[in-house]
Amino acid sequence: MSLMVAASLLAMMHATQPWPQLATFAPVVATVVVLSTTTTALLLLLQFKIQKQFFLVPLAGAYAIYALAAVSSLISLHASSGNSAPMATSNMSHWSTYWQFGFCAFIIIALLFRKIAHSFPQLNRISLGKNTVPFMLTPLIGIILYMLALNSGNLFSALMASAPIVTSPLSWGSWIMAATTFALVRAIGGDNKLVTVFLSIAALSHLCHVSHLLIDSTPFSSNWYMAQLLSLFSTTTLLAVLILQLSQFSRDLAASHSALLEKANKDGLTGIYNRGYFDEMAEIEWRRAQRIHSSISILMLDIDHFKEYNDQHGHLKGDKCLKKIAQAIQAEMQRPGDFVARFGGEEFVVLLPYTAAEGCHAMARKLHLAIQKLKIPSLDHGKVSVSIGHATWETPGENHSVSELLSQADLALYTAKRLGRNRIVRYEELAPSLAWSKSLFPPEIMHH
Numbered sequence: 001m002s003l004m005v006a007a008s009l010l011a012m013m014h015a016t017q018p019w020p021q022l023a024t025f026a027p028v029v030a031t032v033v034v035l036s037t038t039t040t041a042l043l044l045l046l047q048f049k050i051q052k053q054f055f056l057v058p059l060a061g062a063y064a065i066y067a068l069a070a071v072s073s074l075i076s077l078h079a080s081s082g083n084s085a086p087m088a089t090s091n092m093s094h095w096s097t098y099w100q101f102g103f104c105a106f107i108i109i110a111l112l113f114r115k116i117a118h119s120f121p122q123l124n125r126i127s128l129g130k131n132t133v134p135f136m137l138t139p140l141i142g143i144i145l146y147m148l149a150l151n152s153g154n155l156f157s158a159l160m161a162s163a164p165i166v167t168s169p170l171s172w173g174s175w176i177m178a179a180t181t182f183a184l185v186r187a188i189g190g191d192n193k194l195v196t197v198f199l200s201i202a203a204l205s206h207l208c209h210v211s212h213l214l215i216d217s218t219p220f221s222s223n224w225y226m227a228q229l230l231s232l233f234s235t236t237t238l239l240a241v242l243i244l245q246l247s248q249f250s251r252d253l254a255a256s257h258s259a260l261l262e263k264a265n266k267d268g269l270t271g272i273y274n275r276g277y278f279d280e281m282a283e284i285e286w287r288r289a290q291r292i293h294s295s296i297s298i299l300m301l302d303i304d305h306f307k308e309y310n311d312q313h314g315h316l317k318g319d320k321c322l323k324k325i326a327q328a329i330q331a332e333m334q335r336p337g338d339f340v341a342r343f344g345g346e347e348f349v350v351l352l353p354y355t356a357a358e359g360c361h362a363m364a365r366k367l368h369l370a371i372q373k374l375k376i377p378s379l380d381h382g383k384v385s386v387s388i389g390h391a392t393w394e395t396p397g398e399n400h401s402v403s404e405l406l407s408q409a410d411l412a413l414y415t416a417k418r419l420g421r422n423r424i425v426r427y428e429e430l431a432p433s434l435a436w437s438k439s440l441f442p443p444e445i446m447h448h
């Protein structure tokens with residue numbers, strides 16, 4: 001800001017010094033201003049939609065008015081293409097007087113809204129699309145004022161007469177308005193420091209811009225060039241910060257979305273995947289195995305006598321034991337696609353895509369050994385152990401579902417429990433006597 005004031009003062013000291021006449025300078029500036037103010041107004045409305053802070057709506061109005069003025073400036077430039085610098089005539093034109101007042105007035109309204117926001121919380125609940133009236137009101141007021149400004153040439157001329165700009169009351173009014181806006185931005189500020197800083201820069205460059213016009217607006221003087229540059233500056237600074245904020249916002253959103261997804265898929269206690277995620281992944285892998293005619297295996301593990309463990313050591317120790325076992329199983333998942341989930345209570349399930357029966361059995365042995373190696377002491381049974389049941393489908397058929405494979409692994413696990421726990425049973429071993437097993441185990445036992 002100090003740099004801007006210093007450059008501005010320097011230009012003022014050499015106010016009338018003529019510079020090279022760049023005929024395209026004013027149209028280029030006006031075009032950039034039209035684009036940047038329109039984008040700023042739209043981004044501010046977008047930000048309101050996200051942040052629900054009503055003051056952003058009049059702030060968008062301020063930039064919408066600026067855009068209207070810049071369009072008007074472009075048109076007048078085109079209409080008087082013979083004139084080298086119609087943007088800065090010796091008197092302030094109607095539109096420039098209008099937009100300088102309008103721009104500042106809307107910023108002041110925005111600041112006041114921000115100040116009293118807590119008294120009108122219902123304003124922040126207005127949503128774009130549903131309640132269109134407040135949003136239509138801003139451009140509507142802008143257009144009405146604009147038409148007034150265009151059609152009241154007599155009123156403005158009377159006020160400004162043909163006096164030099166520096167003696168025109170409207171010009172001074174415009175300067176006072178710009179100075180008040182800057183002072184209010186500094187005084188009221190807000191919680192969003194970045195927006196406040198950049199709004200201050202915009203308000204200060206606007207104040208400098210008006211000051212330059214007041215001192216002298218001879219086309220192509222150093223003062224005139226400075227005034228053009230400042231108008232460019234005052235419209236693009238907030239745009240830059242808005243783009244920065246929106247990109248930051250979308251980055252934050254993506255991060256929190258993936259964190260949320262991660263949380264939704266994980267089991268809170270053990271940190272491994274939960275049953276819901278397992279069901280999703282098992283379905284996907286099952287279909288893939290069907291498509292490419294590949295084998296797929298499922299392994300089910302259940303901690304032995306865990307009820308007794310809980311009763312003897314307490315639930316907290318029980319939780320610790322569950323975590324340790326979950327981590328030990330997780331540590332053995334080395335192939336891409338293999339994964340473990342907590343199936344419920346003290347039961348875990350491991351999905352092994354592209355794995356045939358022998359590979360699955362080797363994995364079961366590895367897991368059994370890994371849990372033995374933990375050497376978690378248990379009062380009645382020496383060390384905590386697990387029972388494992390597993391099943392494999394070499395080529396899953398079209399008319400079958402993953403739940404069939406799951407029930408087979410479950411049946412193998414149940415058999416391991418029945419045979420005395422702390423062992424591995426493969427479903428394929430049971431297969432010939434399956435009918436026998438099913439009739440042997442009544443349905444209520446099957447859901448152990």
Ligand SMILES: Nc1nc2c(ncn2[C@@H]2O[C@H](COP(=O)(O)OP(=O)(O)OP(=O)(O)O)[C@@H](O)[C@H]2O)c(=O)[nH]1
Nearest residue numbers: 302303304305306307308310315318319345346417
């Ligand atoms: N600490 C703790 N215990 C749990 C948790 N979830 C389930 N349990 C306990 O795990 C025990 C499971 O008991 P049962 O289904 O009878 O199985 P078990 O005692 O291991 O017997 P078998 O499986 O036949 O060896 C119950 O006491 C549950 O309260 C948990 O998140 N934390």
